[in-house]
Amino acid sequence: MTVRAAPSPEEIRKRNLAALLRHVHRDGAASRATLAERMGLNRSTILALTADLAAAGLVREELPGQTGKAGRPSLVVRAESERVYVVALDVGADRLAAARVGLGGLVLDQIETARPMGTFDPEDVISALASMARGMIGKAADAVCVGVGVAFCGMVREEDGVVRYGPNIGWVDVPFGASLTRELDLGLRVAVGNNANLGALAERERGVGVGLSDLIYLHGDVGIGGGIIMGGQLLGGEGGYAGEVGHMIVNRDGRPCACGSRGCLEAEAGELGLIAAAGRTDRAGRAAVEAIVEAAARGDATARDALHNVGDWLGYGVANLVNIFNPSMVVFGGVLRDIYLASAAQVRSRVAVDGLQAVRERVRLRTSTLGGDATLIGAAELAFADVLTDPLQTLARISAGLE
């Protein structure tokens, strides 16, 4: 039997500060009374914690909006969204995006650049991201940046941000996180995660899956990534690379995939599969998917057949996932949102035929409510991790680094 020492008062205070900040960050402004109830602490403890966080500039107390109730309204504790922020970056196969996201999850500023598909030179990507980030940081001179997070469209080793494999942009073992940390030189480690994993967390924290503990998020750009949350935890596997559902083989005689295999879900049901099936190889990316969806809606037979086919393959993939994981929800994000909306009947009928009754009867198929921003919001949450774990120490470390 291990006897563990009771946590010191200092340790308890640190945990409570972090817990209070997480409440305000995730659920929005709340009165001290509400926070006391949610956290199971007495009001004088909440008062002291709020005072510490306010002194550090992380929260402020203010009058709530008009409630319509008579009497003196009680003050609410609100995150200092304009003052404390993170930089979130997103590397997709055909776009780079950046956002400044304030504490509390408020998107303050956002930019995006489309890129031609194909191989990306890591140095080009790093300098483009760094210049997007610097531009945003430069506009926020009075605020403090507490983290940088990146969503990446491939397999990432989270502890050091090495991209092990990014098939759609041609990267193998690129020390991406370390290089971007050096290039930005903010005194902050750049955290990197897989885009679909981060999208799954974002949908669970702030999107269509709030509060669910068993959810699968499927993200489509050129490829298809999967983020699988089971029992409230992201499924990582031995190396943290679990959830590569895009390379689940659904068609033995199928189309070649960027990974070297054939008939992978992303080759059949992703953007490229749809574009090829519709014979629209003159365009690429989201614009091509939108054009096909519009053509089908106007009655174009080729576009309709292509969506029908792709929906069928997507349905096989979803049926497999539902049978294996028994999620309560499957969320379609990125371009898969458009593809799913235009082929939902096929996807649902595949799941009805191939899903086992006990698991398919309760699963909900939904589109992302964060839309194209799910991965970026997930990257922001990754960047907030330190300040939400130890708020005062993290701020002290950052301001020491800036002096």
Ligand SMILES: [Zn+2]
């Ligand atoms: Zn593949």
